[in-house]
Amino acid sequence: MRVGVIGTGHVGLVTCVTLAALGHDVVGTDQDAEKIALLGAGRAPFYEPGVEELLAEGLESGRLSFTEQPAEAIAGAEVVLISVGTPPHASGEANLIAVENAARAVARHATGECVVVEKSTVPTGTASRLTAIFERENPDRARDFAVVANPEFLREGRAIEDSLRPDRILVGAHSERAFAEMRRLYEPLIEQGFPLIETDIASAELAKHACNAFLALKISYANAVARLCERADADVGAVTAVMGSDARIGPVFLEAGLGWGGSCFPKDLLAFDRLASRLGYDFPLLREIGRINDEALEAALDKIKDALWNLEGKRVALLGLSFKAGTDDTRFSPAVALAKRLLDAGAEVAAYDPHAAANAKSEVPEIDIAAGPYEALAGAHCAVLCTAWPEFASLDLARIKDSMAYAIVVDGRNFFDATEMLAAGFSYYPAGRRIHR
Numbered sequence: 383m384r385v386g387v388i389g390t391g392h393v394g395l396v397t398c399v400t401l402a403a404l405g406h407d408v409v410g411t412d413q414d415a416e417k418i419a420l421l422g423a424g425r426a427p428f429y430e431p432g433v434e435e436l437l438a439e440g441l442e443s444g445r446l447s448f449t450e451q452p453a454e455a456i457a458g459a460e461v462v463l464i465s466v467g468t469p470p471h472a473s474g475e476a477n478l479i480a481v482e483n484a485a486r487a488v489a490r491h492a493t494g495e496c497v498v499v500e501k502s503t504v505p506t507g508t509a510s511r512l513t514a515i516f517e518r519e520n521p522d523r524a525r526d527f528a529v530v531a532n533p534e535f536l537r538e539g540r541a542i543e544d545s546l547r548p549d550r551i552l553v554g555a556h557s558e559r560a561f562a563e564m565r566r567l568y569e570p571l572i573e574q575g576f577p578l579i580e581t582d583i584a585s586a587e588l589a590k591h592a593c594n595a596f597l598a599l600k601i602s603y604a605n606a607v608a609r610l611c612e613r614a615d616a617d618v619g620a621v622t623a624v625m626g627s628d629a630r631i632g633p634v635f636l637e638a639g640l641g642w643g644g645s646c647f648p649k650d651l652l653a654f655d656r657l658a659s660r661l662g663y664d665f666p667l668l669r670e671i672g673r674i675n676d677e678a679l680e681a682a683l684d685k686i687k688d689a690l691w692n693l694e695g696k697r698v699a700l701l702g703l704s705f706k707a708g709t710d711d712t713r714f715s716p717a718v719a720l721a722k723r724l725l726d727a728g729a730e731v732a733a734y735d736p737h738a739a740a741n742a743k744s745e746v747p748e749i750d751i752a753a754g755p756y757e758a759l760a761g762a763h764c765a766v767l768c769t770a771w772p773e774f775a776s777l778d779l780a781r782i783k784d785s786m787a788y789a790i791v792v793d794g795r796n797f798f799d800a801t802e803m804l805a806a807g808f809s810y811y812p813a814g815r816r817i818h819r
């Protein structure tokens with residue numbers, strides 16, 4: 383199929399390369415000329431495993447191209463996917479101006495019947511707004527446009543896998559033509575047996591927010607249980623293992639630690655709360671999920687203070703800066719938030735991250751970025767494991783202990799083994815587990 387993708391950020395670019403890999407002819411467009419030039423040269427503007435490989439394949443096969451001109455992506459496209467940013471307003475509500483502008487461009491430049499897909503996470507009700515745009519901007523051809531909600535569920539760091547081996551494909555539409563076109567778009571995946579869920583548009587839009595809020599709820603629940611475990615001398619790992627063995631609860635997304643961050647959960651949770659109140663429903667649970675997440679960061683800060691007493695003049699080394707392993711994304715990263723809190727309290731902050739150092743440095747220039755983990759830890763009074771990068775598992779504990787000013791480790795992801803840490807001579811502060819001073 384001929385496909386246009388408006389917005390080549392994380393979701394948009396992954397959509398471009400995976401749809402090209404499924405055999406479609408894809409043209410991606412973005413207002414950022416630098417990004418388009420980079421993509422045309424086969425380079426991804428962010429770190430995401432597998433993207434550059436598929437990008438190269440797509441460009442080489444001729445099935446994938448990029449342009450600064452929206453018209454070139456839209457004209458002749460049977461399907462146009464809108465994957466532009468929806469950043470939060472100060473109120474928490476999603477800013478949908480980029481979505482509106484993308485729809486206007488589609489109304490102007492589409493040349494035939496066209497399915498217009500909301501790929502960005504948008505509040506329920508957006509599809510009716512888009513339909514109204516087509517009716518106003520192009521009244522004679524309004525019937526050519528069919529709006530569809532097709533939210534993505536991809537995780538950063540596993541975005542290609544999540545797109546090509548999805549748990550489910552969700553399509554919300556109001557016409558058989560739109561459903562049929564979307565089945566054609568995802569035919570190679572449907573044929574492989576990946577489930578397709580078809581709903582009305584409002585349900586599809588709402589489902590995306592409901593999923594993300596529920597996932598954040600699971601993590602916050604585990605973190606609240608961790609706070610209780612710390613007070614009851616219980617072990618959060620043991621408690622969540624019991625919870626996870628109940629098939630109704632499930633074992634994933636129950637890892638306690640510094641809490642969740644990233645480009646989706648914080649933004650989506652706020653937007654969902656704003657949407658709920660706009661619809662006249664007060665949903666305080668959503669606010670609690672965020673509050674418990676903030677508390678998880680405070681709990682780690684309290685442990686650092688407990689270990690170091692005064693923070694002024696102390697050097698704290700952060701291992702990991704991205705909001706989770708497998709990505710260079712530092713948006714709403716708990717590690718970055720912790721760095722800011724430590725700096726405000728007068729500590730020096732050194733840090734190492736295999737991929738996210740540059741992004742973190744541009745957000746918080748005061749962080750002393752080290753070339754490797756050992757360099758970050760040398761002379762530090764406390765180490766804080768913030769991101770569970772696999773490479774931290776093979777750190778030489780004896781070497782670290784010798785080079786640090788104080789042998790103190792605060793484990794923000796319950797990453798290390800307590801027995802090993804004690805044997806190596808560290809004071810060890812995990813989350814929701816017994817502290818060994």
Ligand code: UDX
Nearest residue numbers: 534535536537538635636637641642643644646705706
């Ligand atoms: C998330 C959703 O998973 C995805 O479906 C949606 O489309 C976009 O948002 P992502 O932001 O890439 O994806 O991150 P995810 O892997 O879900 O992790 C979110 C945050 O939760 C990370 O900060 C992670 O470290 C944290 N987390 C996750 C925990 O603290 N504990 C857990 O048990 C799981």
